[in-house]
């Protein structure tokens with residue numbers, strides 16, 4: 001992709017500016033940028049909340065091109081993807097290019113944007129075929145509206161969740177053969193603490209209390225990803241929400257030591273309550289497990305606050 005919208009520096013300069021908008025992810029950023037700059041379309045495969053949208057927003061903003069979102073589900077028919085004629089105007093004027101309402105694919109092609117299809121594997125087969133044609137030919141014929149030719153910065157970015165029950169095997173090998181692919185996993189704890197600090201700043205708390213809260217929120221959220229009863233744990237979104245909710249819960253107890261420096265019991269209770277609110281809907285238990293999400297979270301909380309320190313203590 002050579003300098004969309006009249007030159008914004010070399011690829012390395014674009015990369016450096018995008019880095020300022022994203023915590024970590026240097027390697028993924030380089031790989032995605034290299035693929036799109038090479039003129040390729042790419043599939044990002046990773047669980048929810050692993051910075052796929054964040055990366056794409058930062059790249060397209062830096063390049064000054066649109067990012068067009070569309071969700072891949074059974075409703076995404078080829079007509080919805082491509083667009084439709086305005087029925088009222090068709091009655092008055094008959095079909096024309098003029099009364100065609102662009103769908104996301106045509107919008108992205110005309111404006112040279114990225115078409116970002118989330119849950120790509122859930123889109124119906126005929127919509128995938130429409131997309132593959134647009135990707136291969138860089139143009140599509142729209143009945144009664146004429147031919148749409150893509151600007152040269154048009155790209156298709158697909159994403160899917162490897163934990164999705166519908167599975168990655170549904171896509172035919174011919175679809176996979178037409179896309180580059182990058183697997184994205186969770187970031188490390190330090191990067192996740194950086195993300196939470198960026199998205200959930202709490203200026204009322206003493207810095208040491210805040211730092212501890214962020215560290216606990218990230219550790220507890222990460223623990224949901226490795227717990228034996230949990231099929232899919234929470235992304236960093238859970239840690240962000242937990243931190244925000246905990247901050248508000250502390251505000252609700254000003255009578256106990258003041259919200260800025262809570263006592264230990266209050267602190268732990270608040271962490272548990274914010275866990276229930278922020279994480280219970282974000283964890284998916286194994287089908288064979290009888291426990292409730294709250295019970296599993298309680299166990300994770302106990303392991304963290306009660307067993308954890310004891311196990312780590314010397315002697």
Ligand SMILES: Nc1ncnc2c1ncn2[C@@H]1O[C@H](COP(=O)(O)OP(=O)(O)OP(=O)(O)O)[C@@H](O)[C@H]1O
Pocket residue numbers: 021022023024025047048049050051052053054055118159195198199236237
């Ligand atoms: N590397 C990062 N830098 C800054 N913020 C991040 C980063 N990763 C995630 N976030 C934040 O975490 C949240 C989830 O990230 P994002 O929306 O990019 O995930 P996603 O991979 O697109 O998820 P989904 O698959 O559910 O759409 C957002 O609030 C985002 O701001």
Ligand SMILES: [Mg+2]
Pocket residue numbers: 052053054118
């Ligand atoms: Mg997203």
